[in-house]
Amino acid sequence: MYSSCDLDHLSGPVALKLEDIEKLGELARLRIEPGEVYDLMAKLTSILAFVDQLQAADTSEVTPMAHPLDRAQRLRPDVVTEPDQHELYQQNAPRVERGLYLVPKVLE
């Protein structure tokens, strides 16, 4: 029922390396606590090894799913519908001054 896929680089069990975890943390803007990196690496590896069984599925004749009910995205007229409510929205902002969000310096 299944045929093997032509994805050689994934044919074996996935083993993440330390630099992979660092790279993922960078991409996801997520600081990884140095003391937790090995436990995290083990858990992520076990999850990836588990999902790796997908590689055995024969999907050569299948189009990827775009919508569960096979429908197209509904469109709406290109008109402004939202009023400016920045004061209301900024009530949830941790640091605001004179209507501006405060962040560390971004330019030297």
Place this chain on the structure above:
Amino acid sequence: MHYRTLAQSAAALKARSVSSVELTKIYLERIARFDSTLNSFITVTRDEALAQAARADERIARGDDDPMLGVPIAHKDIFCTAGIRTTCGSRMLDGFVSPYDATVVERLARAGAVVLGKTNMDEFAMGSSSETSYYGPVRNPWDTSKVPGGSSGGSAAAVAAGLCAGATGTDTGGSIRQPAALSGLTGLKPTYGRVSRYGMIAFASSLDHGGTLTRTAEDAALMLDAMAGFDERDSTSIDEPMPSSVALLETEWESIRIGVPEEFFDDGLDPGYAACVHAAIGEIEKLGATVKPISMPNLHLSVPTYYVVAPAEASSNLARYDGIRFGHRSEAPCSDIRELYERNREEGFGAEVQRRILIGTYVLSAGYYDAYYLQAQKARQLIARDFARAFAEVDVIAGPTTPTPAFGIGQKTDDPVAMYLNDIYTIGADLAGVPALSIPCGFVDALPVGLQLVGPHLSEARLLKIAHHYQRETDWHLQTPEAFD
């Protein structure tokens, strides 16, 4: 009074044998008495609830007979509520107060339902045990050393213990049906797009379904009629008329064809659980149904497919939490904005959420996208085809909701994959977007177990009718946990 169904409470309110304020006070007192044990609520909105109840009583006095009017319910803390904090079970949103109501919240409020508070849940709905919440684990009223299921575990525990008449939930991989099964309730996940996602905090947008946790199918129909239907603010909302589920409940039984997938009765299924499910299917057969075995050969792909698609969508949806416009902000000194983002997100997100963001980032990254994400979306199509093929032959698919009854708190927290496998029977319906529900069908070791019914797209009203007819013949759904009487 507290174990009345939502329909019974509505009838009592209509007959003026109790007022909404009286009913609301009964539930608030029960929450005060029992919730320190269960931890099912994150926020209790006592004053707002009493004010809503007083307004409902005025409407009742004027002769308004909206079916949900004055009935106390709770919302999963994933639904945005204007003026009341919405945390999604996360430190990231600990102080977040939404500027607007979710469509579900708005519609139930318009129907006159009283909101007792916001229920606890796995952080960002990522979990099957309600243990990953920043606000601590929820306990199962049937055995407080066990989990209530998740991620809608607070809603499940609150309804099961009689702390509210019904509650909203969300189901991305089983998060309504699995806790319903583990807590002895009726849990409905309608067709994808039937319930608006507007104001429902996004986890995996192509899989997120709003729904209900109630004692009975009749109660689920009442809530669904009030909250479902087209919403132009949700781009994937189904723009079609929504037939009344309540109206269909009492209509005459028509013979149905039930398919029982052999793949649902695998080695992982508890034998006692299997016996309960077979007995329940036999009971429905007696109502007038033919039962035949079917095969869903791709169903085994559903959990691995889900754990690619859902984290991928989550990593994208959760990118918005930067701790600058809203959300948790670190107190640590940060030299630049990038470090601030990284600190805010590290401190704001719990371990399971972080793992899913990282897995999602991995499967979407250059070089891996085709092998993981694209392959998973193809596998998802294979699973959807299995359902379509089955529904060409049968009207309903029946099987267990979960492999086992409730497991112990802490039992699976260190093994993500073991936790994920708890949703092995529920995930398929989310991937295919078809409606499904879980109803109580027995007990194993004094813990409730669930029968799952799955139907073709848009058939939720029919599933509720079948469940309602089953519940007229059985009393599993009327059992209540002794410790909370």
